[in-house]
Each structure stands twice: as structure tokens, then as C-alpha cells.
Amino acid sequence: MDTQKRVIIWLSALLVIAIASIGAYQVATGPRAELPRKDGTMSLALDQSDWTKGAKTPKVTFVEYSDFQCPACGAYYPMLEEMFAEYKDQISFTYRHFPLAQHKNARSSAYASEAAGKQGKFWEMADMLFKNQSEWSEETTAPTIFEGYAQKIGINVEQYKTDVKSDAVKAKVDRDLQSGKLSLISHTPTFFINGKMSDNPRSKEELKALIEYAITHP
Amino acid sequence: MPSRILSIPSWVIWAIIVLALIGFTDSAFLLAKRISGAPIPCFITSGCDTVSKSPYSILFGVPLAAWGVIFYLGIGFLTLLYVDTKSLVVAKLIPVATALGFLSSAYFVYIQKFKIGAFCVYCILSALVSTLLFVLGVTIWKKLKS
Numbered sequence: 031m032d033t034q035k036r037v038i039i040w041l042s043a044l045l046v047i048a049i050a051s052i053g054a055y056q057v058a059t060g061p062r063a064e065l066p067r068k069d070g071t072m073s074l075a076l077d078q079s080d081w082t083k084g085a086k087t088p089k090v091t092f093v094e095y096s097d098f099q100c101p102a103c104g105a106y107y108p109m110l111e112e113m114f115a116e117y118k119d120q121i122s123f124t125y126r127h128f129p130l131a132q133h134k135n136a137r138s139s140a141y142a143s144e145a146a147g148k149q150g151k152f153w154e155m156a157d158m159l160f161k162n163q164s165e166w167s168e169e170t171t172a173p174t175i176f177e178g179y180a181q182k183i184g185i186n187v188e189q190y191k192t193d194v195k196s197d198a199v200k201a202k203v204d205r206d207l208q209s210g211k212l213s214l215i216s217h218t219p220t221f222f223i224n225g226k227m228s229d230n231p232r233s234k235e236e237l238k239a240l241i242e243y244a245i246t247h248p
Numbered sequence: 249m250p251s252r253i254l255s256i257p258s259w260v261i262w263a264i265i266v267l268a269l270i271g272f273t274d275s276a277f278l279l280a281k282r283i284s285g286a287p288i289p290c291f292i293t294s295g296c297d298t299v300s301k302s303p304y305s306i307l308f309g310v311p312l313a314a315w316g317v318i319f320y321l322g323i324g325f326l327t328l329l330y331v332d333t334k335s336l337v338v339a340k341l342i343p344v345a346t347a348l349g350f351l352s353s354a355y356f357v358y359i360q361k362f363k364i365g366a367f368c369v370y371c372i373l374s375a376l377v378s379t380l381l382f383v384l385g386v387t388i389w390k391k392l393k394s
Contacts, residue, residue, distance in 0.1 A: 039328060039331065039332060040328065043324065047272065050269060050273045050276065051273075054276035054277040054280055055276065055280045058277050058278075059280055059284045
């Protein structure tokens with residue numbers, strides 16, 4: 031074998047080994063993708079960036095993954111409000127976004143609530159969105175309608191218009207959505223009681239029974 | 249000394265090189281995981297971390313992953329050396345090395361099954377690769393005998 035061929039063989043071997051080593055190292059130390067939770071627990075713990083209301087030291091944490099345009103979420107809204115009013119001294123209530131792809135205004139409504147939240151009126155905007163769900167759900171001008179809501183709840187509309195387009199607002203909605211996917215949410219609304227996925231209650235009574243049970247069985 | 253012409257089929261050579269590369273990458277991955285301390289995601293089997301962090305994962309003070317890297321590098325090196333020199337001694341060393349790898353792998357599978365009770369998919373891959381290498385080693389051995 032001539033020298034040139036030998037050099038080529040050994041050099042290619044070295045190159046291949048170097049590439050394989052670097053590849054293996056990169057894969058081994060690269061950012062770890064979080065695996066979905068199959069046990070029905072919530073993938074992302076509650077933190078400061080969440081919209082949480084109610085008791086400061088709650089006996090029960092109640093988290094809703096929801097979509098402002100989803101009719102079922104709208105139907106649950108009064109039930110959840112009533113429950114919250116009754117138990118607000120004992121529980122905390124957290125809203126997380128899970129905008130479904132088939133709802134064309136799901137994302138823009140989620141952005142609207144986050145932008146209102148920048149001015150401290152997240153819950154007020156959420157209330158407007160759920161109560162007037164049928165008014166904007168199928169409208170192409172939904173973002174304009176939301177600006178009207180912003181005015182009604184008394185926030186700075188110019189500031190709102192800037193915030194609603196901001197990356198921070200989008201990032202927050204994406205964070206919630208991603209955490210919901212990792213929790214293997216398959217429908218909206220999905221509720222987590224003390225971090226455990228709960229079956230959707232079919233009535234006010236069932237919802238209250240769930241809360242009562244969680245309070246008495248910490 | 250008249251050199252005997254020995255012809256190992258080129259597909260055997262290629263297969264050994266490819267397998268050695270797979271084994272090397274697999275071991276290098278496990279070694280990198282070990283050095284960085286990152287957990288090893290497991291699929292198909294469960295307990296990659298249990299296996300890779302068990303006391304059985306160190307031999308003579310060196311992690312098994314490192315031994316794997318050395319072993320597969322060695323196999324690859326021997327094979328290339330044979331391609332380069334066509335040396336009979338080197339050709340004899342290949343089956344010996346693959347037998348060593350096969351026996352070690354069999355022992356590691358035994359450890360995983362009966363001592364740890366968990367399997368690590370990357371270790372099983374390595375065991376498969378060494379088994380295939382051993383089979384190829386046997387074909388070379390037969391050529392040498394004939």
C-alpha cells in the first residue's frame with residue numbers, strides 16, 4: 031500500500047473518531063428535554079409569574095389550564111368563580127394558558143389577558159373574556175374588541191397595545207402551554223388540585239366535593 | 249519469513265469498523281454522562297441511572313464506560329492496522345480481543361440481570377455490538393485456521 035493511501039486511512043479514522051466523540055459529548059451534555067409526566071402530576075410548579083389569587087398559605091392549590099375561547103371553559107367559569115368565592119380563604123386559584131390550535135382567537139385572547147396583567151388587571155380581563163366569549167370567539171376583529179375591554183376595565187390602552195404584541199407576553203403563554211403539554215393535558219379545562227390532575231367535575235356539587243376532600247385530606 | 253497471504257473478506261473488515269464505531273460512540277456517550285453527572289434518559293428499558301451509577305460500574309478504579317471506549321478504539325485500531333499491514337499477528341489479535349469483549353459483555357449482562365435487577369439500554373447496545381464483533385472474530389479465526 032502506498033504511503034498516501036495509508037495516511038488517508040489513518041487520518042480519516044482519526045477524523046471519524048473525533049466527530050463521534052464530539053457528537054457523543056454534545057448529546058450527553060446537551061440541554062435535557064423534559065419528559066412528559068405520565069402520572070398526572072403537574073410538570074411545572076407554581077411560581078411568581080403565575081396568576082394566582084386567594085389564600086396566601088393555601089390548604090389546597092387549584093390550577094386551571096384553560097383557553098378563553100373554549101366553550102367548556104366558559105361554561106365552567108361561573109362555577110369556578112362561585113367555588114372560589116366560597117373557599118378563597120383556604121385555597122389558591124391559578125390560571126394557566128392552554129390555547130387550543132383549533133380556536134382562532136385563543137392565542138390573541140390569552141395575550142390580551144397577559145397584557146392587562148402587566149397593568150395588574152389580569153383577572154378583570156379574564157372575567158371580561160369569559161363573560162363575553164360569544165361576542166368575540168368567531169370574530170376576525172377580536173384584537174380590537176379586546177382593546178375595548180381594556181378600556182372598560184380601566185387600563186392604559188396605549189400601553190396595552192404595546193404589551194399585547196410583546197415577546198414577554200407571548201413567552202408567558204408559551205411557557206404555560208408547554209408545561210400543560212408536558213403534563214399531558216388532553217382537553218380544556220384541565221384542573222390540578224394540589225398538583226394532581228383531577229377529573230373534570232360534572233356539577234357545582236362535584237366541584238365542591240373535590241375541594242372539600244382536598245382540604246380534609248392534605 | 250515468508251508472509252502468508254490471508255484474505256479476510258472486506259465486508260468483515262467494514263462490519264468490524266462500523267460496529268467498533270457504534271460501540272465507541274455508545275461508550276463515549278456513557279462516559280460523557282458519567283463525567284458530567286447528568287442523568288441518563290432511558291427508553292425501552294428502565295434503570296439506566298441505577299446501572300450506570302451502581303458500584304459494579306467501576307473496574308480497577310476506571311468506569312466501565314472508559315473501558316468500553318478503550319476496547320472499541322482498540323478493536324478499530326487493530327482492524328485498521330491489519331488493513332494497513334496485512335499482518336498475521338494483528339489478524340490473530342482481532343478474534344482474541346472480540347472474545348474478551350464478548351465475555352466481558354456477557355458478565356455485565358449477568359450483573360445487570362442478577363445483581364442490579366435493572367437494565368441500561370446503552371449497556372445492552374454495547375453487549376449486542378460486542379456479540380456481533382465476536383461473531384465476526386470467529387469468522388476471522390476460522391479463516392486463520394483454514
